[in-house]
Amino acid sequence: MSLSRDDVKKVAGLSRLRMADEQLDKMAPEINNILGFIEQLSEVNTDNVEPLANVARSNLPLRDDVVNDGDCVDKILANAPEAEEGYFAVPKIVE
Amino acid sequence: MTHLTDLTIASAIKGLKNKEFSATELTQAHIDAMEAARHLNAYIVETPELALKQATEADKRYSQGNPFSLDGVPIGMKDLFCTENVQTTAASHILEGFIPTYESTVSKKLWDAGCTMLGKLNLDEFAMGSSNTTSYFGNVISPWKDQKNPDSQLVPGGSSGGSSAAVAARLCLSATGTDTGGSIRQPAAYTGICGIKPTYGRCSRWGIIAFASSLDQAGAFARNVEDCALMLNAMCGHDPKDSTSSTRDVPDFTKALQGDLKGKKIGIPKEYRVDGMPEEIEKIWAKGIDWLKAQGAEIVDVSLPHTKYALPTYYIIAPAECSSNLARYDGIRYGLRETGDDLRDLYELTRAEGFGKEVQRRIMIGTYVLSAGFYDAYYIKAQKVRRLITQDFDNVFEKVDALLTPTAPSSAFAIGENEGDPIKMYLNDVFTVPTSLAGLPGMSVPAGLDSKGLPLGLQIIGKAWDEETVLKVAQNIETAANFTAKPSMINSQKAA
Numbered sequence: 001m002s003l004s005r006d007d008v009k010k011v012a013g014l015s016r017l018r019m020a021d022e023q024l025d026k027m028a029p030e031i032n033n034i035l036g037f038i039e040q041l042s043e044v045n046t047d048n049v050e051p052l053a054n055v056a057r058s059n060l061p062l063r064d065d066v067v068n069d070g071d072c073v074d075k076i077l078a079n080a081p082e083a084e085e086g087y088f089a090v091p092k093i094v095e
Numbered sequence: 096m097t098h099l100t101d102l103t104i105a106s107a108i109k110g111l112k113n114k115e116f117s118a119t120e121l122t123q124a125h126i127d128a129m130e131a132a133r134h135l136n137a138y139i140v141e142t143p144e145l146a147l148k149q150a151t152e153a154d155k156r157y158s159q160g161n162p163f164s165l166d167g168v169p170i171g172m173k174d175l176f177c178t179e180n181v182q183t184t185a186a187s188h189i190l191e192g193f194i195p196t197y198e199s200t201v202s203k204k205l206w207d208a209g210c211t212m213l214g215k216l217n218l219d220e221f222a223m224g225s226s227n228t229t230s231y232f233g234n235v236i237s238p239w240k241d242q243k244n245p246d247s248q249l250v251p252g253g254s255s256g257g258s259s260a261a262v263a264a265r266l267c268l269s270a271t272g273t274d275t276g277g278s279i280r281q282p283a284a285y286t287g288i289c290g291i292k293p294t295y296g297r298c299s300r301w302g303i304i305a306f307a308s309s310l311d312q313a314g315a316f317a318r319n320v321e322d323c324a325l326m327l328n329a330m331c332g333h334d335p336k337d338s339t340s341s342t343r344d345v346p347d348f349t350k351a352l353q354g355d356l357k358g359k360k361i362g363i364p365k366e367y368r369v370d371g372m373p374e375e376i377e378k379i380w381a382k383g384i385d386w387l388k389a390q391g392a393e394i395v396d397v398s399l400p401h402t403k404y405a406l407p408t409y410y411i412i413a414p415a416e417c418s419s420n421l422a423r424y425d426g427i428r429y430g431l432r433e434t435g436d437d438l439r440d441l442y443e444l445t446r447a448e449g450f451g452k453e454v455q456r457r458i459m460i461g462t463y464v465l466s467a468g469f470y471d472a473y474y475i476k477a478q479k480v481r482r483l484i485t486q487d488f489d490n491v492f493e494k495v496d497a498l499l500t501p502t503a504p505s506s507a508f509a510i511g512e513n514e515g516d517p518i519k520m521y522l523n524d525v526f527t528v529p530t531s532l533a534g535l536p537g538m539s540v541p542a543g544l545d546s547k548g549l550p551l552g553l554q555i556i557g558k559a560w561d562e563e564t565v566l567k568v569a570q571n572i573e574t575a576a577n578f579t580a581k582p583s584m585i586n587s588q589k590a591a
Contacts, residue, residue: 008459015418015462016425017455018443027456030517034460037518038407038473044480051478052485054309055534056296056339057559063335075196081432088427093438 002032099124100265104168104322107268111157111167118153118167122146122211125169129213129266132584135236137251137261139174140182141214149211156209165329166209171261171270174215175222176202176313177302181212185304186220186230189430189449199302200334201271201313208329213267217257220451221421222278222306225523226513227256229453234510237286238264238582242548245583247509249549252282252523255316259286262316263582269317269326273303275310276409277503277527280539283316284502284552287541287580289569290316291323294559295534296341299334307416308339310409310531320540320570324348327562343560351563352570357391361568362495366402367526369504375545376501383499383542383553386575387568395495399487404480405529406521411464411477412532417454418461424449456517485533492558497568500526502539502552526554536562540569541578550580 003011008028012019019027054060073086082089099121102110110116126143146169153167177183177195184190198206206212219229227235227250235256237249251260255272259282262270272279274292283290291314298313305311315326331345363384368377384394426432426445433448435441450458464473491498503523513520530537536559539552553572557565 003463011459011463011466013443014466015455015458016422016439016442016446017450017458018447027459030456031459031463034410034456034517035463037521038411038464038477041404041407041411041476041480044401044404044476044483046476046479046483049479049482051475052482053478054339055485055532056341057534058296058341060338072196076428078196079193079429081426081430090427091435091438091441 003028003035100128102268103319104165104268104317104325107168108165112162118150118157118211119147121167122150122169122213125213125267132264132266135238135260135264136233137217137235137257137264137266138171138214139184139186139217139232139257142181142212145181146211146213149206153209153211163207163209165205165325168210168268169213170205170210171213171216171258171267172202173218173255173258173271173273175218175273175304176271177304178202178212178215181215183215183304184232185222186218186232187449187451187454188231189424189446191231191431193429197302200299200336201303201330204329204332205271216255216261216270219254219256220454221304221417222254222273222275223417223453223457224253225277225281225520226250226508226510227253228510228514229451231451235260236510237507238584239286239507239549240583241509244509249507250285250510252285252507254278255282258316259283259288259290262286262288262318264584269315269322271313271330272316273311273313274531275307275413276531277524279314279316280527280537280552280554281503281523283539284541284550285507287550287578287582288316288318289320289323289538289540290314291327291538291562291565292531292536293327293331293562294536296339297331297345297562299337299340301334301336305420307413308420309416310413320566320573321349321352323538324352324566346563348562348566351567354567355390356387356568356571359392359497359564359568360395360495361387361392362395362397362491362498364397364399364402364491364498364500366399367500369525372504373545376504376551379542379551379553380499380501383572386572387499389575390571397491397495397498399491399529401480401484401487402529405484405532406525408477408480408484409528409532410460410521411473412481414457414461415465415474416461418458418465421450421454421458481532484529488533488535496558497564498556499568500554500556502526502554506545506547506549506551530556535559536565538565538569540572540576542572542576543578544580
């Protein structure tokens with residue numbers, strides 16, 4: 001299958017990437033090329049095969065449900081593009 | 096006396112213990128080399144003052160007779176590891192100016208072992224690339240030259256291209272790397288050095304900027320096998336802050352480095368003989384087989400039938416995890432922020448400005464394969480094939496102790512080559528990606544030069560948690576290959 005320019009525009013939106021029309025024109029064939037390449041997986045018989053998500057070879061452990069970190073507001077905000085009074089500052093989102 | 100920058104870690108530690116030179120002198124020699132080789136663009140940030148401060152502390156411990164295991168060893172840190180108070184960027188504009196307030200577990204372990212940090216090493220943006228040509232901070236240039244075309248600049252491999260170039264060019268004794276689909280092994284092969292990616296779960300991923308979490312694993316570059324073992328000794332181990340890090344005991348990897356290969360069975364996977372592979376790669380592989388035979392190993396032909404599906408599987412799973420991991424770069428909590436009319440505008444403008452082209456392409460592929468209606472056809476399908484690829488390895492490892500393959504299908508290429516076609520670039524990782532998908536340990540060791548005078552590497556793949564056999568086989572190849580070639584840059588310095 002092949003993605004149209006509008007499809008690519010939709011994916012760019014889902015990815016939160018602003019793309020000008022000429023970029024979409026360039027990106028569409030590149031993405032289609034890669035999708036064509038990964039398409040070959042359809043020839044592999046995967047009936048009754050369980051998907052593999054984790055190669056860690058162990059069950060993921062649970063830790064005790066206790067607070068073990070925190071009290072470091074300054075560290076958390078140290079790299080914020082904008083911070084005010086102990087919070088991240090963002091543009092107004094509610095009218 | 097050997098030039099201080101030409102030492103191995105093991106010989107440097109010996110020299111420090113015998114008071115032949117101080118940690119300060121050793122570190123200063125590397126700082127001088129680093130500053131004289133800025134044209135390679137291997138380091139994004141240099142931290143000479145920090146290195147010298149750490150060296151002074153190391154010298155104190157040597158004089159008191161209680162040094163740490165790697166005390167005073169100058170290393171470079173891939174700029175994917177968060178380092179407290181030192182800019183960490185993943186070679187991306189979106190993280191330019193980001194100063195972590197915490198230290199990654201692996202880097203902390205190396206400082207606790209006494210290493211000194213020369214600086215943060217360049218890489219492909221977010222570790223996505225095979226040539227170190229996607230960094231926002233510019234290409235890394237290999238210290239090697241194609242003897243037939245000495246004017247062209249070569250890639251050092253990727254994504255850990257700053258690491259491989261710096262170790263090969265004697266700008267540090269060792270460097271860290273991360274390997275998601277071959278980002279340690281391929282650059283090691285291109286620059287004539289050793290590089291090892293341990294089993295997934297050996298090293299903590301905590302504080303390493305995430306690309307594809309089910310594949311990412313830290314490892315080391317050095318100029319011989321023993322030094323790789325010394326680095327792994329310091330880097331590996333359980334970390335409660337990474338739920339996938341293993342609680343297994345970490346052996347002393349240097350103890351594996353003795354003896355021949357009598358009783359060992361080495362598998363040669365037939366699927367790694369790919370179409371269009373240069374004859375010189377075939378030859379070096381055949382030589383490797385002969386070397387192992389001469390050391391007493393039994394050679395066994397094996398088959399990994401799903402090998403050809405590893406790359407397409409990888410190019411679904413890695414972008415899917417990348418699109419999810421990189422969603423955090425939203426311009427709110429850290430990194431770049433562009434101003435927009437509303438929040439969505441801010442997100443889209445920030446991410447479009449902050450991410451480079453390859454990263455944007457992978458985020459979009461990942462977003463697409465995870466989107467409603469395509470999730471099963473692409474993502475779940477890829478996870479199923481990933482299991483088949485893993486089972487291939489499980490099956491052959493019932494018969495053999497390790498596998499021997501070429502590391503990459505070519506030697507280093509010129510900067511700019513393979514740029515037009517992403518898939519051609521992806522093919523560089525054809526021999527390294529399957530190991531990553533299966534989470535197995537893999538290592539590249541230099542085996543010889545091709546007709547261009549460029550290094551070729553052989554890859555050893557081991558069973559899960561059996562880095563020891565990988566290192567042992569690698570050392571047997573190292574001894575037999577007797578690879579003493581040095582990059583053109585180093586040879587011309589000697590001549591000058």
